[in-house]
Amino acid sequence: MSNSNDTLVTEFILLGFPELCHLQGLLFGIFLTIYVVTVLENMVIIGTIGASQQLHTPMYFFLANLSVLETVYTTVTVPKLLAGLVTGVRAISFSGCLTQLFLFLSLGSSECFLLATMACDRYLAICRPLHYPALMGQRPCLHLALSAWLGGFLASFVSTALISHLRFCGPNVLNHFFCDISPILQLSCSDTTAIETLDFVAALAVLATSLLVTTVSYAHILATVLRMPGRGGRRKAFSTCTSHLLVVVIFYTTTIFMYARPRAISSFSLNKLVSVVYSVVTPLLNPIIYCLRNRDIREALAKILQGPRPS
Template structure:
């Protein structure tokens, strides 16, 4: 296999969303607002969980890990897209492109495994409630989280190494708004059959195995919930799972469409729209979904806002008194 040393390409051109300048400014404002709200939402969740003792539980610890991941997920792609809208400079160096590709797929792989870990947490909590504090202790929860991130970044590293070793000799135009696997592979000028096969196998492993685990855990959860003697217990069990299941459905339907294909698709514009759903819209919606469906998180955020409001008022009043 030829290596990157024979490359004629030193930079790529990201097509992004080629439209009129007026529309690009509108898109800049829209994506900027979504990005800022996404970061703020997830930071609020992390701080709320950190500062409220009642939320120091494995479920919320994993949720804060997901929020931390989502912040980086949008930060890898959106700022560069905003810069393109504003400056019309759509160039990205070969090295920066490979780094962006690696970090993005690392976070995507990590999210797949993390969602499965969160499903496992709900499975233990509902199916084995008496053993839950013993099994999901702080040490094991920390080990699960670290293992999730290590696995995601390790799988992505293998995928990135095979892509990095390909030879790129032109054209250098990527029909996407960031360096993703499919559009980058479309530009390779060497035989990439083996690289595509490795990428597909790893994608199936990191996507399908966690997905199968999630499906199995929810089948077990459903079976346990159905056997519960009262409606109140069923409602409480379902309420802790609905948010996670909603996030899983949104994330996996779009991810499977893009990555779980044995042959890389052509650079169709519809792929960019689907990518926006799971790389920008989903991180924006996740905090809203979890907060709307979770009373503990909603109440904790309200208490934090009331406390913050009181502190601000107190500071203003003391300043005015001086």
């Protein structure tokens, strides 16, 4: 992705958490546990939705997509972090770093679009129930999911391509536990002003667009729910939507803090903490918040575990 004549640095060193060097073993155990539990949670959700005919609906189709996305999302960064903690080898090649950066940004952008799509799905289900079956058929759902995935990858391509052509003269130590835009730009000996501006505009476009769609959808949902005559209907509608809203708040709060700013950040201590929240902790909590507390998924999982009843 880069011209060798323009790049003197051939690898980067991921600094990780030097301030916690005396706790490397504990950090390894914590991150390994979180990673394994996250992957298992999402695999259970994907398997349950795939095996249960009653869950073959648009809402659970998008939830399965979210589970796939977050499994890959955590796999992009956490295994490399674990390898560095256990072996002490934290080097990553220049091309490997750019690949990690591109995948991380793309999947994060795709999650923004997917959360907005899920908000639209809930809006149609609650506010337009008579039109919902026709509007959210199998083909429209597939197109919406593909658009969310492809949109995220397209949104991150230009920034990553431009970064690949920057010059890196040294030092090559990234003050982070994965390859992110701000610490990479800090090491470049080229003028990064244009890329910083482009990255800010791209991040703002992705976040603002998806957040606007999500906010408008839930504003309409709230207005519709408050007009429902019975408490039972209101309770069911709120129960369906509160989990999504909680996920949205956690995700957008951390990502807006990290990426919707016009300048590269010079101090990374707080940024690494926020990065741990949205890249490691949030994918762990999302399956619990979103799915495992969902009655339909729990009932479907219980049926799968019980097996077929003897005739």
